[in-house]
Amino acid sequence: MISFKKALTALAVGSALATTGAVAQNKPIEIQMWMGLTGLGGETLTKYGEEFNKMQNEYKVTVSFKGQYPEQRAAAVAAFRAGNPPHIMQMFDAGSGDMMGARNAIVPVSDVFKRASIAFDPKDFIAPARGYYGVKDGSLLSMPFNVSTSVLFYNKDAFKKAGLDPNKPPATWPDLITAAKKIRSTNAANCGFTTTWLAWIQLEQFGARHNLSLGTQANGRGGVNSELNFASNPAFVKQVQTLVDMQKDKSFDYKGRSNDASASFQNGECAMITQSSGAMGGYVRDAKFDWGVAPLPYWPDAKGAPYATTVGGASLWVFNAPNRSAAEFRGVAKFLDYLRSTPVMIDWAKTTGFLPATNAAFDYLTREGYYAQNPRAAVAIGTLASGKQGEHTGGYRFGRWTEIRDFYHEEVEKALQGKQTAKEAIENAQKRGNAALRAFEKTAVASN
Amino acid sequence: MQRRVIFNNKLLPYLLLAPQLAVTLVFFFWPAGQAVYMSVLQQDAFGQSVTFVGLDNFKEVLSDPDYRATLWRTIIFSSAVAIFALVPALLFAVMAERVVRGATFYRTVLVLPYAIAPAVAGVLWLFMFSPSIGIVAYGLKKLGVDWNPKLDGDDAMILVIIAAAWKQISYNFLFFLAGLQSIPKALLEAASIDGAGEWRKFRTIIFPLLSPTTFFLLVVNIVYAFFDTYGIIDTVTSGGPAKATEILVYKVYYDGVIALNLGSSAAQSVILMAIVIVLTAIQFRYVEKKVHY
Numbered sequence: 001m002i003s004f005k006k007a008l009t010a011l012a013v014g015s016a017l018a019t020t021g022a023v024a025q026n027k028p029i030e031i032q033m034w035m036g037l038t039g040l041g042g043e044t045l046t047k048y049g050e051e052f053n054k055m056q057n058e059y060k061v062t063v064s065f066k067g068q069y070p071e072q073r074a075a076a077v078a079a080f081r082a083g084n085p086p087h088i089m090q091m092f093d094a095g096s097g098d099m100m101g102a103r104n105a106i107v108p109v110s111d112v113f114k115r116a117s118i119a120f121d122p123k124d125f126i127a128p129a130r131g132y133y134g135v136k137d138g139s140l141l142s143m144p145f146n147v148s149t150s151v152l153f154y155n156k157d158a159f160k161k162a163g164l165d166p167n168k169p170p171a172t173w174p175d176l177i178t179a180a181k182k183i184r185s186t187n188a189a190n191c192g193f194t195t196t197w198l199a200w201i202q203l204e205q206f207g208a209r210h211n212l213s214l215g216t217q218a219n220g221r222g223g224v225n226s227e228l229n230f231a232s233n234p235a236f237v238k239q240v241q242t243l244v245d246m247q248k249d250k251s252f253d254y255k256g257r258s259n260d261a262s263a264s265f266q267n268g269e270c271a272m273i274t275q276s277s278g279a280m281g282g283y284v285r286d287a288k289f290d291w292g293v294a295p296l297p298y299w300p301d302a303k304g305a306p307y308a309t310t311v312g313g314a315s316l317w318v319f320n321a322p323n324r325s326a327a328e329f330r331g332v333a334k335f336l337d338y339l340r341s342t343p344v345m346i347d348w349a350k351t352t353g354f355l356p357a358t359n360a361a362f363d364y365l366t367r368e369g370y371y372a373q374n375p376r377a378a379v380a381i382g383t384l385a386s387g388k389q390g391e392h393t394g395g396y397r398f399g400r401w402t403e404i405r406d407f408y409h410e411e412v413e414k415a416l417q418g419k420q421t422a423k424e425a426i427e428n429a430q431k432r433g434n435a436a437l438r439a440f441e442k443t444a445v446a447s448n
Numbered sequence: 449m450q451r452r453v454i455f456n457n458k459l460l461p462y463l464l465l466a467p468q469l470a471v472t473l474v475f476f477f478w479p480a481g482q483a484v485y486m487s488v489l490q491q492d493a494f495g496q497s498v499t500f501v502g503l504d505n506f507k508e509v510l511s512d513p514d515y516r517a518t519l520w521r522t523i524i525f526s527s528a529v530a531i532f533a534l535v536p537a538l539l540f541a542v543m544a545e546r547v548v549r550g551a552t553f554y555r556t557v558l559v560l561p562y563a564i565a566p567a568v569a570g571v572l573w574l575f576m577f578s579p580s581i582g583i584v585a586y587g588l589k590k591l592g593v594d595w596n597p598k599l600d601g602d603d604a605m606i607l608v609i610i611a612a613a614w615k616q617i618s619y620n621f622l623f624f625l626a627g628l629q630s631i632p633k634a635l636l637e638a639a640s641i642d643g644a645g646e647w648r649k650f651r652t653i654i655f656p657l658l659s660p661t662t663f664f665l666l667v668v669n670i671v672y673a674f675f676d677t678y679g680i681i682d683t684v685t686s687g688g689p690a691k692a693t694e695i696l697v698y699k700v701y702y703d704g705v706i707a708l709n710l711g712s713s714a715a716q717s718v719i720l721m722a723i724v725i726v727l728t729a730i731q732f733r734y735v736e737k738k739v740h741y
Contacts, residue, residue, distance in 0.1 A: 074705040081495045098493060098708070105494040247599075255580065256598035257688065264580040403707035413690035416599055439709070443492035 028053075028060040031331045033088040034076060036069035036314065040281050041146065041352045045090075048348075052338050059331035069095065069314065070402055076319070080105055085319035087332050090145065092314045094200070094401040096133065099317055100141060101224060101399045101444035107318045107329070109336065110139035115326070116333035124340070124358050128384050132311040132395035142315035143336055144357040146348070148278035149309045149384040150197070150205040152176075152297060155189065156290040158271035162188035169294035173242065176272065176297045180251035183271045191253035192246070193272040194261040198412060199405035200312060201274045201296070202239055203230070204396065208310035210235055210302040211390035215437075219396035224444045226398065226437065231430035235302060240412055240422035247416050254416050257409050276312055277380030280353030293376040295383040308387025310395045313354060355381050399440030404433040480721065486714035493708035505715035514691070515699070515716070522695040525609065526673035532613035533669050534662070537620030542650070544621070545628045555625065562618035566679030573611035574684045597685065601692025604685045608693050611684060612677040620665050627661035628654065667731050674724055696720050 035045055042065055049063035066072040069092040079085045091099055099106060113120030122130050122140045129144035156166035162183045170176035180192025195201055207214050212233050217226035230236050246252030253270060255261035265273035266287050274296060283291060298306040316339070318332055338344060345361035348354060350370070356362045362381065365371060371378035387393070398404065408429040415425035487505055491498040509515050544554050561569065576584040579596045588595040597604040631654060639649050655662075678697050681687060687694035687702060694702070700720060704713030 070706050074708070077493050077708060102492060102494040102496060104496055254596075254599045257686070260598065263578075267580060269580055400707065400709075403709070406706075410688070410690045413599065413688065417601065417690065419690075436707075443490065443497050 026057070028057055029325075029327055029331050031059050031061045031088070031328065031335055032086040033061060033063045033090070033316075033335070034066045034072055034086040035063055035090040036065070036067065036072040036092065037090070037146070038065070038068070040285075041278070041354070044348065044351050048339060048344060049335075052335055055338075056334075059334065061331075061335050073098075073402075080319060080321070083321060083323065085321055087319060087324075087328060088336070089317050089319060090314045091142065091317050093132070093312050093395075094405055096142070096315070097220060097397045097399045097401050098440075100397060101440065105320060106141070107320045108135075108139055108141045109143045109316070109318055110141075112318050112329055112333050112336065116330045118333050118337050120337075124360065126355070126357060126359055126362060126385055128308070128311045128394070129315075129357055133315045142317045143340065144311075144313075144315045145339065146278065146313040146352070147311055147355040147357045147384075148276045148313040149311060149355070149380050150201045150274060150296050151277050151309075151380050151383065152294045153265060153273050153275050153279070153283065154292055154294060155265070155268060155271045156292055158183060158189045158268070158289075162186040162271070166290070166292070169292055170272075170297055171294070172300045173239075173297045174300070177242070177246065177251065180246060180272065181249070184249055184251045189269065189271040190250065191264065191270040192251035193274075194253050194255045194264055194270040195243075195274040196259050196261045196279075197276060197312075198257060199408040200276075202243070202412075203236065203405075203408055205296055205309050205312075206236070206239055208393045208395075209296055209298050209307055210305045211307045211392045212236070213392050214396050215398060219392060219394075220398040221394075221396065224399060224437075224441045228398075228404075228430045228433045228437065231426045235299065237423045237426050238299075240415055240425055243412070244415055244418075244422055254413070257406075278313060278352065278354050280376065280380075281351065282353075284353070293379040295379055295387075304388070304390065306383075306387065307390045308385070308393045309383045310393055311384065349377075353377065355384065398433075398437060399444055400436045403436055404429075407432040407436070483714045483717045483721070486710055487718045488711075489714075490711045493710070501711065505711040506719070509712055509715050509719065518691070518694055518696055518699050521691075521693075522674065525605070525612075525677075525693075525695050526670050528609045529612045529616065529673040529677065530666060530669040532609060533616035533620055533672075534665060536613075537617045537665075538624050538658075538662075540617070540621050541624035541628055542654070544625060558621050559618045561615055562622075564615065566615065566676060567683050569615045570611055570680040570683030573607060573614070573680075577607050597689075599689055601689055604689060604693050608677070608681055608684050611680050612673060615680070616669060616672055620669065623661050623665055624658065627658045631657050663731075667728060670727065670731075671724060674720070696723075 033049065035042060037045060046063045049061040052061050053059075066075045069090075072089070073091060073095050076085055076089045085105075110120060110122065122134055122138055125140070125144050126147070128149075129147050130140065133142045133144055134140050152169065154169050159166040159179070162179075163186060164179055164182060170179045176193060183189050183192045204214070206212075207230065212230070212235055213219065214230050215226045215228040217223045220226040243252050243254070247254060253264075255264050255270070259276075259279075261270070261273060262275065262279060262282075264270045265275070266283065268289060277293075280293070295306070296309050316336060318329075318336075340358055342358065342360045342364060345356045345358050346364055349356040349361065349365060356365060362385075371381065411420070411425040411429040411432075414420050415422050420428070488500060488502055489498055490501045490505070540558055544551065544558060547554055564572075574582075576582045577595070577597060579585050579598060585595050594600075595603055597607045635653055635657075636649060639653055644652070674695075675697050677695070678701060681693055681695065681698050682701070685693040687698045696716065697720065700713050700716045703709045703716065707713075
């Protein structure tokens with residue numbers, strides 16, 4: 001019996017020693033970050049995590065890829081329900097409404113910095129991003145990181161072949177239609193124009209460019225009881241009708257959802273593409289022809305147009321969880337502080353083609369003459385930040401928007417197939433979208 | 449001396465069964481139970497507000513015209529996949545059985561696709577038929593076919609059916625080949641002596657004797673088309689364009705994982721489970737009676 005007691009004591013002392021040993025060794029605190037970026041962007045972001053780890057030894061950041069934004073979001077939601085979400089999650093623009101509807105699941109980044117006593121002024125971020133990810137009192141819920149907007153890329157070689165001026169890209173939709181028809185009639189390319197991110201560009205960015213309302217309650221920013229109202233505006237119907245008409249002679253050719261159409265610009269099949277400015281890095285590397293960038297076209301008959309385009313890309317959200325320690329949150333704040341630092345932001349913008357998220361980085365790049373030397377990179381920042389701001393250019397915030405975007409995709413696809421009119425497509429998208437918003441409102445209100 | 453081994457231990461059979469039972473419990477009954485439980489709840493994505501709603505989710509799903517359209521689409525898809533996976537497999541098996549030289553080589557090559565993961569098979573076909581970069585799409589364009597599965601729903605459906613059936617042909621081929629090899633040669637020789645041609649031998653001897661295999665494969669193929677084709681559909685079309693290739697299992701995934709509408713997704717998976725149980729029961733109850741063993 002004595003020996004048993006002895007053994008027990010030895011064990012207790014031993015484990016106590018082991019614990020102190022661990023403390024003395026100062027094992028770094030693990031910080032998990034999940035991202036949804038692939039390719040160049042993903043590699044660069046991973047590199048920032050490694051650099052941060054080399055700079056200090058208190059925290060160890062692991063940046064991991066968990067699938068593209070929608071899949072990654074699903075994985076994070078599942079991890080949250082299991083009580084162990086990542087510390088930081090990169091979430092694309094469309095998911096913002098859902099995140100804001102689940103306020104207990106996240107800690108606003110302004111609070112994260114405050115708790116860590118690190119100075120954080122939301123005004124340091126460029127105004128469009130600040131407006132998109134902020135709340136009424138001016139604080140930020142998530143930290144803008146990879147900021148993009150929508151622009152028009154065009155193939156200068158195809159323009160020359162069609163007898164168009166390669167230095168005069170179409171500024172308006174009528175110009176674009178004329179150019180696309182010319183490209184088809186001269187057979188300079190198999191398709192005149194295509195688009196990636198159908199809903200993001202032809203609905204959301206289109207709305208901002210013409211200062212049109214998507215929904216009530218200031219486009220959902222005023223509350224979850226917002227109702228979509230874009231169908232009451234004939235401009236959205238006209239835009240779909242334009243695509244349907246152009247599809248007939250391939251002056252527009254639909255090439256699929258999300259980024260699917262990008263390949264058909266890159267291989268020269270389509271001479272023009274409306275696309276995220278974040279695609280620039282890829283085209284610089286892979287496109288084997290001379291190309292240019294122009295602002296997103298607009299309808300000149302729309303009142304006051306063109307307005308500024310709105311923010312796309314993604315921001316960084318901090319998850320809350322019952323087992324999270326104050327030290328972990330401090331580590332999160334320090335890493336976010338590193339990511340928003342001017343050298344990182346400058347490197348990010350130059351490497352990937354995304355826009356700098358902070359004013360300091362933007363000012364630096366401007367002073368350095370980066371935009372003067374890279375006019376193609378200047379276009380996006382021009383339409384986003386220097387464009388005319390209106391009531392509806394500051395972005396939207398709707399729950400279940402990922403799903404609602406797909407309603408729009410499906411209905412417009414049906415219109416392009418000739419199974420319904422453009423008007424029906426827009427009306428159905430709005431009707432189904434509103435049903436999803438009402439379901440979201442039920443659960444969002446209940447969780448507050 | 450006793451010739452049969454008798455175990456007196458009452459516990460042993462259960463112990464021997466335990467691993468299999470544990471696997472079934474953990475990987476089938478537990479998730480199935482979770483699905484049933486979640487199908488009567490309405491909740492937000494993060495599980496912070498959970499309310500019991502009874503059968504509301506089921507009512508909503510069953511009254512949704514989109515859901516009924518998906519059901520109909522699933523029936524077409526599954527029948528097409530089963531037919532296009534069974535008929536060529538049978539043809540290949542009959543051919544491979546007749547080959548003498550290099551038989552092993554042919555058989556190996558025919559079985560290979562089965563070793564490919566659904567998602568990879570999907571990507572293969574996606575690339576070949578991709579309107580912008582695909583080699584088959586290029587050929588079709590040369591022939592004057594306006595091929596665009598990104599926009600044309602029928603093109604997309606044809607593409608996923610081909611990809612799904614192609615992957616299953618190998619599996620069916622293996623079973624048909626085994627079935628063919630177990631047909632007594634004496635019967636076929638007798639038929640030959642009586643002057644029966646190849647087609648007649650196939651129709652009156654081979655096919656009826658293969659019926660247990662065919663029946664088994666029919667069940668397996670339908671279950672395959674219902675569930676296992678998810679990976680192919682996700683990589684090739686993601687259910688689009690305009691839902692043209694969204695089958696029931698894909699809708700469960702989309703509504704649950706992408707749209708985070710968990711209640712509806714759970715209700716759909718319960719319905720799907722019931723459909724497959726009923727389908728399999730019907731097949732065993734009625735179709736099996738017509739099978740010669």
